[in-house]
Amino acid sequence: MENLFSIDIHTHILPKNIPNFNKKFGYGEYIRLNHHKNCCAKMMMNDKFFREVQSNCWDINSRIHDCNNFNINIQVLSTVPVMFSYWTKPKDGLEISKFLNDDIAEKVSLNSKRFVGLGNLPLQSTDLSIKELERCKKIGLKGVQIGSHVNEFNLDHYSIFPVFQACQDLDMSVFIHPWWWMSKNKMEKYWLSWLVGMPMETSLAICSLIFSGTFQKLPNLRVAFAHGGGSFPGTIGRIEHGFNVRPDLVAVDNKINPKEYLGKFWLDSLVHSDKMLKYIVDLVGENKVLLGTDYPFPLGELKPGKLINDTYSDIKIKRKLLCSNALEWLNMKKKDFI
Numbered sequence: 001m002e003n004l005f006s007i008d009i010h011t012h013i014l015p016k017n018i019p020n021f022n023k024k025f026g027y028g029e030y031i032r033l034n035h036h037k038n039c040c041a042k043m044m045m046n047d048k049f050f051r052e053v054q055s056n057c058w059d060i061n062s063r064i065h066d067c068n069n070f071n072i073n074i075q076v077l078s079t080v081p082v083m084f085s086y087w088t089k090p091k092d093g094l095e096i097s098k099f100l101n102d103d104i105a106e107k108v109s110l111n112s113k114r115f116v117g118l119g120n121l122p123l124q125s126t127d128l129s130i131k132e133l134e135r136c137k138k139i140g141l142k143g144v145q146i147g148s149h150v151n152e153f154n155l156d157h158y159s160i161f162p163v164f165q166a167c168q169d170l171d172m173s174v175f176i177h178p179w180w181w182m183s184k185n186k187m188e189k190y191w192l193s194w195l196v197g198m199p200m201e202t203s204l205a206i207c208s209l210i211f212s213g214t215f216q217k218l219p220n221l222r223v224a225f226a227h228g229g230g231s232f233p234g235t236i237g238r239i240e241h242g243f244n245v246r247p248d249l250v251a252v253d254n255k256i257n258p259k260e261y262l263g264k265f266w267l268d269s270l271v272h273s274d275k276m277l278k279y280i281v282d283l284v285g286e287n288k289v290l291l292g293t294d295y296p297f298p299l300g301e302l303k304p305g306k307l308i309n310d311t312y313s314d315i316k317i318k319r320k321l322l323c324s325n326a327l328e329w330l331n332m333k334k335k336d337f338i
Contacts, residue, residue, distance in 0.1 A: 025089070031083060085120075121133060129163045266289070
């Protein structure tokens with residue numbers, strides 16, 4: 001079987017060594033890595049254990065080895081969402097973002113044929129976010145990863161729109177990833193935060209951008225959503241029905257039917273089901289689904305690209321889902337990596 005050129009747009013990475021931001025700033029719970037073994041490290045939130053990660057979460061050579069094993073040509077690197085740090089004081093959030101962005105930019109610059117970088121923004125401050133976005137572009141990053149909401153605000157909030165506008169103006173791609181889900185205190189058991197909360201958050205983000213008119217106002221904004229759009233694809237019928245029967249509640253900022261926006265944004269392929277993959281491809285179009293695996297975490301696709309390769313026999317569709325759709329979203333060319 002031919003190994004098709006493949007770009008994984010949904011992977012996470014951390015710096016190997018993270019400063020003690022709690023000690024530096026004097027407040028809050030921040031992630032650090034406790035390298036208790038050569039092969040892995042404990043992610044600690046101050047003194048509390050958060051999760052264990054393998055060396056491929058920070059080590060570029062480990063990642064390249066894994067990519068070669070799974071025939072992944074390019075990884076798009078973004079931070080782990082727990083590092084978003086929207087809850088911090090704006091200047092501190094900016095410092096954390098700069099630290100993360102510089103680390104990713106350095107990794108990309110040393111391996112530009114294998115990696116593309118997305119930055120992190122201090123979205124608790126519009127002005128600082130735009131300034132850091134501009135710097136991200138200067139240091140070679142191709143876009144940014146942002147959360148599904150910012151503190152108490154959804155992505156329709158007036159403070160976020162100028163950041164989206166700047167992303168469009170600067171030709172920077174946007175990857176939206178869920179974090180700090182709604183009703184978190186009700187989801188501590190059964191891993192519901194990850195299994196139910198994250199899909200809910202992604203749908204919340206998509207609906208916020210549709211109903212606020214953000215996609216309408218910024219037609220050239222390139223946005224991709226994690227986890228196949230979460231619960232949005234399965235509830236679009238209900239969402240449209242609500243728009244039709246209660247426009248007084250739903251269509252308050254945008255009068256256009258939400259289904260009109262299908263095909264205006266991208267979804268990654270991380271749905272763990274061939275039937276669901278076919279459904280989202282049918283829903284948003286074969287040009288708007290792209291390979292995403294959540295590497296290197298266990299809830300991701302453990303054999304990157306396998307779902308797409310096993311689901312489709314049509315080589316043209318495979319090429320789109322594995323490569324060309326990602327190139328369009330990133331506004332890059334295959335020759336950039338050859």
